[in-house]
Amino acid sequence: MHTRFPRRAAFATLALGAGFALLTGCTTGNEPATETGGSGESSDSCSIGMTQINQTAIFFTEMNAGAQEAADELGCELTIANANNDSARQSSDIENFVTQGVDAIIVVAIDVNGVSPAVESAQSQGIPVIAIDAEVEGVDTFVGVDNEAAGAEAAKWAIDAGLVDGKSYGVVDAKSSFIQNQREDSFRAAIDAAGAQYTQSVNGDNVQEKAATAAQDLVTAQPDLDFVYTTGEPATVGAVAALSADSATKIIGWDLTAEVIAGIDDGLVTAVIQQDPRQEGVEAVTEVHSILGGAEPQGFIDVPITIVTSDNVDDFRETFK
Structure with a gap:
């Protein structure tokens, strides 16, 4: 806060x-x-x-x-x-x-x-x-935005929606971004306490192409993830590009684009924290x-x-x- x-x-x-x-x-x-x-x-x-x-x-x-x-x-x-x-x-x-x-x-x-x-x-x-x-x-x-508080707010939404307990997840983030680290840390702290199973984070560097590659590496290494949490626009777009519309792995992330809205329409993206x-x-x-x-x-x-x-x-x- x-x-x-x-x-x-x-x-x-x-x-x-x-x-x-x-x-x-x-x-x-x-x-x-x-x-x-x-x-x-x-x-x-x-x-x-x-x-x-x-x-x-x-x-x-x-x-x-x-x-x-x-x-x-x-x-x-x-x-x-x-x-x-x-x-x-x-x-x-x-x-x-x-x-x-x-x-x-x-x-x-x-x-x-x-x-x-x-x-x-x-x-x-x-x-x-x-x-x-x-x-x-x-x-x-x-x-x-109070990014730390917003990450916790997003976590509470996911917990209340029944999307967390017993579910496995990974993160596509941007290690160089202080605010994206805040969003990740507060979200993870809340959902882990509520029973989510963390696997790993991968660094998209706040660049869409790098984030898409990182997301692909994540879901290849962790094929049974229930969802991916993305901490900014490049990471969210990259995760949408890496996953097919019918993927069992869903996305909860930050920042809308046209591609992300298409992901919501397809059911791939569950929720987006929009500034x-x-x-x-x-x-x-x-x-x-x-x-x-x-x-x-x-x-x-x-x-x-x-x-x-x-x-x-x-x-x-x-x-x-």
Whole structure:
């Protein structure tokens, strides 16, 4: 559980209808970040640098879209740099933003400990830093899910649904991701105590192709698993790719995509813990704008999860069609 931050949610009233075309502030990961703004207008009083984990997972591109929409609405200039899963590069992104003289920085951290020195350096120069998705110690505000609590919530759902006692399972995770480790540890602790039989975890490295190979290795080594728990979008998509629709091994995991929704329709995917990355992006930029306007940082903005099953998946089809 997060204990340092007060649980205060902020709700933006921004329209969220625009698509990925708004991501004009994103870099490809093959060139240095350049300052761009979706509205085409510069803002001397609200320039924001955002360092993103990668630009391949829909979760992150949706987050970028929400951040860009909020920046356009509020008159902020947003630059998004792609760290491409490289924590050292992410620290360099932050240092570059400081050199460029941005007013605030948003961090979607790969390694929450590794990025801390760069965050502290930025703050020492009076630059507010907001973290999304993964909590970085000492930031002005963290926007996202309490991942440890959400893993426990998902476990409780599975236990209450009768999917755990006496069942064997494995995990496809991302060892380098602090938050995915939290999701795994809290989920496993609860279901193991409820009678589940853990076999092994395999590392998908938060990359879809690697996760698919890892998932295939897992189910080959453990052919009689009752279910696989996946800790993020690449792992969930990879597990769907590795298992056939009629597999006796089911999936409980994190983050929807079109492929994962098809897995729910086929009965392969039992449940998905769904975050709202677009709203996280909106909330982060809105918080930055408020802080730069003189407001006190909120500390923690909780964006709740939804557990998606065949009963409510229709609510999400439009986003992932």
